[in-house]
Amino acid sequence: MAASSSDIEKAAGVLRAGGLVAFPTETVYGLGANAEDPAAVARTFQAKGRPPTHPLIVHIGGAQHLDDWVEDVPGTARLLAERFWPGPLTLVLRRSRRVPLEATGGLETVAVRVPDHPVAGALLSAFGGGVTAPSANRFGSVSPTTADHVRTELGDAVDFVLDGGSCAVGVESTIVDVTGDTPSVLRPGGVTREDLEAVLGRPVTVPSASRVRVPGQHPSHYAPRARVVLVEPGNVLAEAEAAREQGHQVGVFLPPSFADASVKAHAVVAVPGSAAAYARGLYGFLRELDHRGCDLIIASLPVEEGLGLAIANRLRRAAGPRA
Numbered sequence: 001m002a003a004s005s006s007d008i009e010k011a012a013g014v015l016r017a018g019g020l021v022a023f024p025t026e027t028v029y030g031l032g033a034n035a036e037d038p039a040a041v042a043r044t045f046q047a048k049g050r051p052p053t054h055p056l057i058v059h060i061g062g063a064q065h066l067d068d069w070v071e072d073v074p075g076t077a078r079l080l081a082e083r084f085w086p087g088p089l090t091l092v093l094r095r096s097r098r099v100p101l102e103a104t105g106g107l108e109t110v111a112v113r114v115p116d117h118p119v120a121g122a123l124l125s126a127f128g129g130g131v132t133a134p135s136a137n138r139f140g141s142v143s144p145t146t147a148d149h150v151r152t153e154l155g156d157a158v159d160f161v162l163d164g165g166s167c168a169v170g171v172e173s174t175i176v177d178v179t180g181d182t183p184s185v186l187r188p189g190g191v192t193r194e195d196l197e198a199v200l201g202r203p204v205t206v207p208s209a210s211r212v213r214v215p216g217q218h219p220s221h222y223a224p225r226a227r228v229v230l231v232e233p234g235n236v237l238a239e240a241e242a243a244r245e246q247g248h249q250v251g252v253f254l255p256p257s258f259a260d261a262s263v264k265a266h267a268v269v270a271v272p273g274s275a276a277a278y279a280r281g282l283y284g285f286l287r288e289l290d291h292r293g294c295d296l297i298i299a300s301l302p303v304e305e306g307l308g309l310a311i312a313n314r315l316r317r318a319a320g321p322r323a
Helices: 005-016 038-048 063-069 075-084 118-127 147-157 193-200 233-245 275-291 308-318
Strands: 021-024 029-034 057-059 089-095 109-113 174-177 184-187 227-230 250-254 267-270 296-299
Touching: 005 021, 005 029, 005 118, 021 118, 021 147, 029 038, 029 118, 029 147, 038 147, 063 075, 063 109, 075 089, 075 193, 227 308, 233 250, 233 296, 267 275, 275 308
Parallel strands: 057 109, 089 174, 227 296, 250 267, 250 296
Antiparallel strands: 021 029, 089 109, 174 184
């Protein structure tokens, strides 16, 4: 059931009282807390099992509120905000004193965005402030794209869940550092590098490492219970068969070019040919293979252009080394 106006008002009251509210955005469901309440922000870290040094994104109701939360906004940041907000773009800027260090992981920078979802927008309007909102799941695991995902994973750790249906983008926002002279992508996401370059009129870098800590940089992230192994597209079938012969309950992400192939595996997900459809379904696919009892997932990386860059980033971290 979609969130009602009374649900929105109740959720805003929970935030004012220092509680946690899970709510939908166009990317994934967020675990919201009053960004100006250090105790509420601390509850977010506890509920997720997230290290307190990992900064959070502050969600605001519109670009007109940006100067309330940050200092020294360069023209590049205003241009990107004008073009992509509301939308899946997060800007990293110098924090104002309004933002507690608990929300930034102790950094003097803060990540800010305006979500493009009617329920998120209504909540921010009713609350009247900023809301920190990492993905509403346990730290390092698969991000939630439905309210049921949130309820299943976090349960009573969340005071209230707003249901806004399935998320339209399906992968997190693109994070762009605009604190220096040259903007750089610290996490690829729902706004593509090509989109950014078209607006800025110059190349945008995607460094493999960053001097600024932002969400989603942990080596193992977005990970299902099953171990994820990445192989070349042409080797997916052979790797799946070899793993099955070794006794694994194998799940396979079948590339579009092998759509008609016969696969010997416990469970198979046919990867959509559209990058947008793949991004929208990615986390659901990983959850499905977990639900079906797979202990190993064989997948390949898409072409790393457009949304394919974000999908590849999530798959690499899903396959990353685990503690």
